[in-house]
Amino acid sequence: MKKAVWTLALVFLMGLFLAGCKEEPPKPKEVTKDQVKEQAEKAKEPVEKKAEAAKDTLEEQKTKFLQNFDGRFQEMSKKIAELQEQVEKATPEVKAKLEETLKGLQEHQASLKKYLEDAKEAAGQAWMDLKAKLDDTMKKMDEDLEKGKSN
Numbered sequence: 001m002k003k004a005v006w007t008l009a010l011v012f013l014m015g016l017f018l019a020g021c022k023e024e025p026p027k028p029k030e031v032t033k034d035q036v037k038e039q040a041e042k043a044k045e046p047v048e049k050k051a052e053a054a055k056d057t058l059e060e061q062k063t064k065f066l067q068n069f070d071g072r073f074q075e076m077s078k079k080i081a082e083l084q085e086q087v088e089k090a091t092p093e094v095k096a097k098l099e100e101t102l103k104g105l106q107e108h109q110a111s112l113k114k115y116l117e118d119a120k121e122a123a124g125q126a127w128m129d130l131k132a133k134l135d136d137t138m139k140k141m142d143e144d145l146e147k148g149k150s151n
Contacts, residue, residue, distance in 0.1 A: 062127060066119060069134055073112055076141055080105050083148050101148040108141040 083105065087098040112134065119130040 062119075065131065066116070069138070070116065072138060073109075073116065076112075076138070076145070077109065079145055080109060083145070086148075098148060101144055104144050105141055105148070108137050108144065112137050112141070 080102070083098065083102055087095055087102055090098055115130055115134050115137065119127065119134060122130050
């Protein structure tokens with residue numbers, strides 16, 4: 001029994017000795033304020049490049065949208081002119097309906113023209129709002145034009 005106690009004590013002491021021999025973890029390097037600023041600048045550069053690329057992409061999309069929309073606007077203007085000719089040739093009862101439709105189309109056309117001018121200068125949320133107005137007004141014009149054709 002004494003041997004068992006001594007053996008146990010010896011194993012315990014060896015365990016303590018070995019536990020004390022572990023390497024300490026390396027201490028973190030001290031970083032100066034200049035090093036932190038330098039790292040921050042390095043990290044900032046790619047973000048700025050990505051932001052600039054995103055801005056360029058959005059500007060490109062805006063330009064394409066406005067070009068496409070301007071073409072649609074011109075086409076719609078021609079259709080309004082054609083409807084104006086039909087109004088002049090129509091019978092009195094059809095003429096009244098067509099004139100009402102034409103008046104609505106001309107109001108939408110004036111709104112679209114203003115929105116287009118404003119949209120060319122707009123950015124950010126203002127651009128998104130104007131784009132929605134452009135789409136909505138063009139949709140209303142398409143619907144009114146279809147009504148005019150059915151008269």
